[in-house]
Amino acid sequence: MIPTSNQHFDACARAWDKEKMHMDRSIAIAAALQEMIPLQPGMKALEYGAGTGILSFLLKDAFAHTVLMDNSAEMIKVCEEKVAFYNTTHIQPVAFDLENSNYPETFDIIYTQMVLHHIMNVAAIFKKFAAMLNPGGYLAIADLYTEDGSFHEPGMQVHKGFEPAHLQQQLTEQGLHAIQYKPCFEIKRDNRHVYPVFLLTAQK
Numbered sequence: 001m002i003p004t005s006n007q008h009f010d011a012c013a014r015a016w017d018k019e020k021m022h023m024d025r026s027i028a029i030a031a032a033l034q035e036m037i038p039l040q041p042g043m044k045a046l047e048y049g050a051g052t053g054i055l056s057f058l059l060k061d062a063f064a065h066t067v068l069m070d071n072s073a074e075m076i077k078v079c080e081e082k083v084a085f086y087n088t089t090h091i092q093p094v095a096f097d098l099e100n101s102n103y104p105e106t107f108d109i110i111y112t113q114m115v116l117h118h119i120m121n122v123a124a125i126f127k128k129f130a131a132m133l134n135p136g137g138y139l140a141i142a143d144l145y146t147e148d149g150s151f152h153e154p155g156m157q158v159h160k161g162f163e164p165a166h167l168q169q170q171l172t173e174q175g176l177h178a179i180q181y182k183p184c185f186e187i188k189r190d191n192r193h194v195y196p197v198f199l200l201t202a203q204k
Contacts, residue, residue: 021187022054023054024185025113025114025185025187025197026054026055026058026113027058028184028185028197029055029113029142029184029185029197029199030055030058030059031184032142032182032184032199033059033111033140033142033199033201034059034062036140036180036182036199036201037109037138037140037201039062039063039109040108041064042064043062043063043064043108043109044063044064044065044066044067044105044106044107044108044109044134045059045062045063045065045066045067045107045108045109045110045111046066046067046069046105046107046109046110046111046132047066047067047068047069047110047111047112047113048069048098048110048111048112048115048129049069049070049112049113049114049115049118050068050069050070050075050079050093051070051072051075051113052075052078052079052082053068053078053079053082053091053093055111055113056068056091057082057086057088057091060086060088060090060091063090063109064090065090065091065092066090066091066092067092067094067105067107068091068092068093068094069094069096069098069103070093070094070095070096071095071096071097071098071099072095073095076093076094076095079091079093080093098125098128099119099121099124099125102128103128103132105132106132106133106134106137107132107133107134107137108133108134108136108137108138109133109137109138109139109140110129110132110133110137110138110139110140111139111140111141111142112140112141112142112143113142113143114142114143114144114197115143116141116143116159116162116167117143117144117158117159117160117161117162118158118159119159120157122159122167122170123170123173126170126171126174127174129174130171130174130175130176130204133204134204135204136203136204137203137204138201138202138203138204139171139176139201139202139203139204140199140200140201141167141199141200141201142184142185142197142198142199142200143161143162143197143198143200144160144161144162144187144195144196144197144198145161145162145163145164145183145195145196145197145198146160146161146162146163147160147161147193147195148160148193150191150193151187151189151193151195161195164181164198164200167181167200168181168200168202171200171202175204176202176203176204177202177203178201178202178203179200179201179202180200180201181198181199181200181201182198182199183196183197183198184197184198184199185197
């Protein structure tokens with residue numbers, strides 16, 4: 001039986017931070033995000049599909065309040081343990097399924113890391129992101145460029161990466177503008193494949 005994304009990430013949660021690539025990728029994305037978006041003190045942030053929160057803990061001093069949202073209960077448990085360990089009272093882990101429910105808060109910045117290719121209805125999640133952004137707020141998406149399908153195990157229900165120009169068109173339809181993107185990291189696998197990752201940013 002092929003595991004669902006939730007089952008997969010629940011099972012991976014405890015070992016997630018032990019893989020060096022996950023940290024290296026987050027460091028690269030954090031650096032690119034800070035280059036491409038003029039972060040301001042007092043911003044309220046949402047990391048959607050936060051996993052164990054690696055990216056948000058790298059950015060923990062950049063925002064006044066950060067919500068770590070994921071629908072994997074085990075990933076959120078790891079986030080809660082990190083909050084306790086670092087005593088970061090401004091970081092709030094939340095187990096929530098945004099694809100199927102509406103979240104009542106709004107944010108100055110929403111960012112995702114390697115999450116979008118797991119979202120089947122990209123247009124619907126973009127619509128929710130746009131509604132959840134405050135005027136002038138920013139969206140940042142880090143994900144795979146289009147790949148040949150070898151990145152994931154056979155049978156997983158995922159997109160095979162994206163062409164950023166196509167995402168740009170979809171975001172423009174949601175009223176976002178000032179869209180820019182650039183490569184920010186490369187994932188190198190034992191199969192000798194190299195999978196480039198982009199960071200795309202947009203403003204409401």
